[in-house]
Amino acid sequence: MSDRTKILLLLAPALSIIIILFFGGLFAGLLRSFNYMPIIGLTEPNFEAYISVFKSKEFYLSFILTFHIAFTSTVISAILAIGSALLLRRNFLGKSVINFLFQINLTVPHLVGAIGILYLFSQSGSFARLAAEWGMIARPAEFPELVFDPYAIGIILQYVWKEIPFIGVIVLANMQSLGEDYESVARSLGANRWQAFRYVLLPLIFPGVLSASVIVFAFTFGAYEIPAILGANYPAALPVLAYRKYTDVDLAARPEAMAMAIVIAILSAVMIFYYLRYTRKKIRG
Amino acid sequence: MTHVSIKKLTKIYPGSTEPSLDNLSIEIESGSLTALLGPSGCGKTTTMKMIAGLLSQTSGDVTFDNISILNEKPENRGVVMVFQNHLLFPYMNVLDNIGFGLKMRNVDKEEIHQRVIEMLELVKLPKLEKRMPKELSGGQQQRVALARALIVQPKVLLLDEPLSNLDAHLRFEMRDLIRNLQQSMGITTIFVTHDQEEAVVLADKVALILDGKLKQYDEPDVFYKRPIDEATARFFGGQNFINGASKNGLFESSVGKFKIPEICMKGKGILTFRPENIQISNSKSTLNSVKAKIIEKIFLGTQTRLKLSIDSEIIQVIANPNEVENTETGVEIFINFPPSSLWVMPK
Numbered sequence: 217m218s219d220r221t222k223i224l225l226l227l228a229p230a231l232s233i234i235i236i237l238f239f240g241g242l243f244a245g246l247l248r249s250f251n252y253m254p255i256i257g258l259t260e261p262n263f264e265a266y267i268s269v270f271k272s273k274e275f276y277l278s279f280i281l282t283f284h285i286a287f288t289s290t291v292i293s294a295i296l297a298i299g300s301a302l303l304l305r306r307n308f309l310g311k312s313v314i315n316f317l318f319q320i321n322l323t324v325p326h327l328v329g330a331i332g333i334l335y336l337f338s339q340s341g342s343f344a345r346l347a348a349e350w351g352m353i354a355r356p357a358e359f360p361e362l363v364f365d366p367y368a369i370g371i372i373l374q375y376v377w378k379e380i381p382f383i384g385v386i387v388l389a390n391m392q393s394l395g396e397d398y399e400s401v402a403r404s405l406g407a408n409r410w411q412a413f414r415y416v417l418l419p420l421i422f423p424g425v426l427s428a429s430v431i432v433f434a435f436t437f438g439a440y441e442i443p444a445i446l447g448a449n450y451p452a453a454l455p456v457l458a459y460r461k462y463t464d465v466d467l468a469a470r471p472e473a474m475a476m477a478i479v480i481a482i483l484s485a486v487m488i489f490y491y492l493r494y495t496r497k498k499i500r501g
Numbered sequence: 502m503t504h505v506s507i508k509k510l511t512k513i514y515p516g517s518t519e520p521s522l523d524n525l526s527i528e529i530e531s532g533s534l535t536a537l538l539g540p541s542g543c544g545k546t547t548t549m550k551m552i553a554g555l556l557s558q559t560s561g562d563v564t565f566d567n568i569s570i571l572n573e574k575p576e577n578r579g580v581v582m583v584f585q586n587h588l589l590f591p592y593m594n595v596l597d598n599i600g601f602g603l604k605m606r607n608v609d610k611e612e613i614h615q616r617v618i619e620m621l622e623l624v625k626l627p628k629l630e631k632r633m634p635k636e637l638s639g640g641q642q643q644r645v646a647l648a649r650a651l652i653v654q655p656k657v658l659l660l661d662e663p664l665s666n667l668d669a670h671l672r673f674e675m676r677d678l679i680r681n682l683q684q685s686m687g688i689t690t691i692f693v694t695h696d697q698e699e700a701v702v703l704a705d706k707v708a709l710i711l712d713g714k715l716k717q718y719d720e721p722d723v724f725y726k727r728p729i730d731e732a733t734a735r736f737f738g739g740q741n742f743i744n745g746a747s748k749n750g751l752f753e754s755s756v757g758k759f760k761i762p763e764i765c766m767k768g769k770g771i772l773t774f775r776p777e778n779i780q781i782s783n784s785k786s787t788l789n790s791v792k793a794k795i796i797e798k799i800f801l802g803t804q805t806r807l808k809l810s811i812d813s814e815i816i817q818v819i820a821n822p823n824e825v826e827n828t829e830t831g832v833e834i835f836i837n838f839p840p841s842s843l844w845v846m847p848k
Contacts, residue, residue, distance in 0.1 A: 307515070397588055400555045403575040404582045405602035406653060415601070419592050 249474035256467050265471035269479060277451035279483070285368045285453060286437035289375035294429045296376065297383035298421070302413075304384075305391045319381050326378060330445045333374045338363040363446050370446040371453075375436050383428040390424035391417070426495060430488050437484045454480050502531035503565045503579075503656040503689045505552075510561035512547050520559070521547050523713045529706075532687040534680070536694055536704035538736075544713040545693040549659045552691070553582045565656060576605070579656035583649075585665060587642040589634035595621070595645055596630035602653035620648040624678065640671040644678070651682065658683070660692035664699055676703055697724075697737050709733055725775060730846050734773050740817040743772040747845045756811040759789045759838055765845040776806075776819040778842035782835045789838040795830050809836065 247253075250261040269275050304315055321329065336342050344359030353359055363370035398420060402412040443453035452460070454476065461473035506529070512522040522544035529535045537545040550556035552563055554575035562569050570578050581602070589598050597604075599620055600613040608616075621627055624644040634642060643663065650658055663679060664672045680703055683690045694700050700707045701721040709716040709724065716736075717729040728734035731742060745754030746769045752759045754772060761772070785792070793816070797808035805825050807818045818836065828834060 397584055397586075398590065400550075400553070400575075400582070401584060401588045401590075402601070402605075403555065404553050404580060404659075405649065406576045406605040407601075408574070408576050408605075411605055415605075416590060419590075 245474045245477055248471050249478045251471045253467075253471065258471070265475035266479075268472050269475045274451060274457065275454075275476065278454045278457045281368060281451050282437055282443075282454040282480075283487070285371050285375070285443065286433050289372050289379065289436045290429050290433040292372070292376050293379035293383055293432055294425055297380045297387055297428075298418075298425065300380060300384045301388040301391055304388055319385060321378060322381050322385070324378075326374070326439075326442055327445070329378050330374050330442050333370050333377075333446060334363060337370055337373065364448050366448050366451075368443070368447060368453075371442050374442050374446060375432075379432045379436075383425065383432065386424050386428045387421055390421045394420055422495075426492065430492065433491065434484055434488060437487070438480055502687055504531045504567075505529040505657060505689055505691070506562075506564045506567070507548070507552070508562040508564070510548065510551060510563065511559045512544070512551060512556070513559045519713075521713050522551075522710075524561070525708075525710070525715050527708050527715065527718050529689060529691065531689055533705040534683050534690045534692070534703060536692055536700035536707045537710060538694055538697060538700040538707050539710035540695055540736075543710045545695075545710055546661055548710075549582060549661055549691065549693055552578075552657065553580045553659055554578050555582070580659060581650040581653060581655040581657075582659040582661060583646050583663060585662040587634075587639075587646040587666070589637075589642055589645055589649075591634050593634075594630065595626075595632050595634070595637070598634065598645055599630075599649045599652055601649060606653070616652055617648075620652045623651075623682065624648045640667055640675065643667060643671075643675060647679070647682070651686065651688070654686075655688060658688045658690040660690065662693055662695070664694070665696070672699075679703065709736060711736070727844050728773065728846060731771055731773075734846065738775075739773055740776055741774050743814055743816075744769075744848070745772055746770065747772075752843065752845055754814075756814050757791050759843055760840045761843045761845060762840060765843070766847060769848050770845040771848055773844050773846060774838060774842050776817045777804075778839065779816075779818045779820075780837040780839065781807075781818065781820055781824055782837060785835050786837050789840060789843075790835055791838075792833055793836050794833050795828060798825070798828070798830055809834075811836075 247261075249265050251258050251264050252261045300318060304311070304318060308314075334341065338344065339357050339359045339361065341359075341363075344353075344356035347353045347359055348356045361369075362373070394417075398416050399412040402416040403409075407415065438455055440453075440455040440459055443456050444459070447453055447456060451457075458473050458476040458480065461469045461476060464470075464473075507525055507527050510522060510525045511520050513520045521542075525544070525548060527535075537548055539545050547556060551558045552570075554570070554573065558571065563571055565579070570580075590601065593601070596614065596617050599617045600608075603613045603616065617630060618627075621630060624647055626641060626644050626648070629637070629641065629645075634645070637645065643666070647663075660679070664675055667675055676699070679690075679692075692703065701724070704721060706718065707721050707724060708718045711732055716733050717724065719727075724733065724737045728737060728739060731739075734742070743754045743756060745752050747753075747761060747765055747767055750761060750763055752761045752765070752770075752772050759772065782790075791811050793809035793811045795807055796810050796815070797806075799806045800822060803822070805820050805822045807820055807825065809816050809818055816836075
């Protein structure tokens with residue numbers, strides 16, 4: 217048996233799962249998005265579901281909201297993660313404790329975090345009650361609308377809380393492997409602290425930041441559970457909208473749900489492509 | 502041209518009680534090339550980083566033309582450090598790497614381009630401005646790093662082990678290039694090395710640092726002729742050490758009396774001499790001559806190394822191969838110690 221066959225056989229279990237579940241699901245979804253569902257008598261593929269999606273005002277509002285959530289969460293998380301990594305790479309008393317605390321929420325599931333946000337930041341949550349107790353507001357209901365709000369503040373808060381350590385750990389490892397010599401060279405060549413960061417350290421850690429933030433963007437753009445728990449009812453994030461269509465009692469709405477899911481995947485890929493192109497040019501240019 | 506004065510410079514790293522650098526004081530003349538020589542971990546690079554402002558000192562001072570620079574930020578000191586592993590910015594081409602310092606000083610793009618081209622000519626790398634660092638050889642990268650440092654016309658240039666990552670033939674080329682550029686531009690230059698040969702060939706003066714302490718600061722030949730102690734002599738390849746005492750221009754030891762230079766110390770000490778300064782003869786001469794037995798003879802191509810015993814003392818001699826062609830192991834010969842080649846160090 218050749219080495220190549222051996223490798224293929226060893227990889228077969230993992231590959232078959234990927235091929236059957238991922239590509240199989242994708243293919244089935246694609247067929248349904250073209251209105252091909254023989255089970256309910258739709259046997260003529262067409263673009264009706266896509267036309268319906270692109271004609272819907274709700275879809276565009278949802279897209280804007282979803283983009284806002286993914287973009288804002290990614291940018292804020294990346295900036296704060298870089299800042300945290302810059303602090304954590306220094307030596308200080310209690311560094312290991314702070315490092316542990318910084319990473320601890322990596323182990324907390326998104327859902328648990330979302331419930332925490334709900335308990336803390338909703339208008340019936342702990343902060344609202346404390347604010348009312350301390351006389352800062354008359355009633356808890358006067359607390360600013362941070363959850364179920366049109367600007368998705370609660371959702372962004374949850375994502376930022378969860379993703380800072382994710383990006384931060386990658387960036388910190390990157391910075392530690394680089395050491396400080398490159399910045400030292402820049403400083404001795406006349407760069408001030410900011411210039412050494414902007415022109416030397418940032419481009420050096422950029423591949424790590426980019427990879428991590430692309431993962432965060434793709435995840436936050438396509439995630440369902442957090443917008444479902446913390447988001448406003450209207451407009452809803454795209455995955456929530458797609459799920460609603462999918463679970464509609466009318467089976468005929470499913471092609472539209474699938475078309476929406478395919479559009480989410482394509483938009484996500486296109487935005488990541490342009491994000492990579494723009495940021496690479498901007499940072500290293 | 503900048504005169505550098507290092508005064509009682511000390512560094513104790515956090516968590517350590519022993520100083521990595523202990524009270525280093527040296528005066529470096531304007532436009533000179535000085536080597537900080539010593540084994541790994543002796544405090545050489547620590548000294549450089551403190552001069553460059555990349556590391557804070559525990560105590561002491563560094564002045565440029567009698568003005569302390571320790572309160573200046575690294576970017577304002579006029580010091581540029583070239584690191585051992587070149588550290589070219591990997592995402593910038595040669596042009597941007599060399600022009601980096603000028604860009605930080607807001608120099609016009611056109612002027613940067615012009616000056617980089619001139620600098621590339623100077624370091625003998627013309628037309629390579631578009632290349633990326635990974636497309637350059639080790640020697641080319643080192644030249645680019647040097648050009649990047651020189652283009653900002655620093656007051657003081659610091660070179661950290663500038664030749665250690667280069668092949669032997671590139672090392673010779675680079676050595677000459679550094680020396681020529683340093684002399685033509687007149688930049689006060691300090692370089693760190695663990696290689697005594699490199700220090701001797703390149704430097705006007707050498708500061709030998711062992712275990713964080715300055716052992717000797719002198720012109721290169723002095724380290725061979727008049728080492729301050731046994732550790733210094735050994736660092737410079739000294740192999741011959743005979744215990745005894747000096748008095749009235751004579752050194753008395755178990756193997757005989759030797760006439761020594763008047764400037765040698767008095768009292769108990771160690772007599773030392775270079776293996777290459779010993780003369781071999783078949784007959785006893787009148788001065789500083791002893792009989793020795795050859796116990797080992799190794800032909801090294803251009804020279805022959807002899808291990809000789811004089812009573813209980815073993816000494817090493819490097820001789821001309823023709824001179825000892827007919828001598829074999831076990832044979833007794835006479836060796837002469839020219840007084841000017843002898844030196845006595847404290848015990």
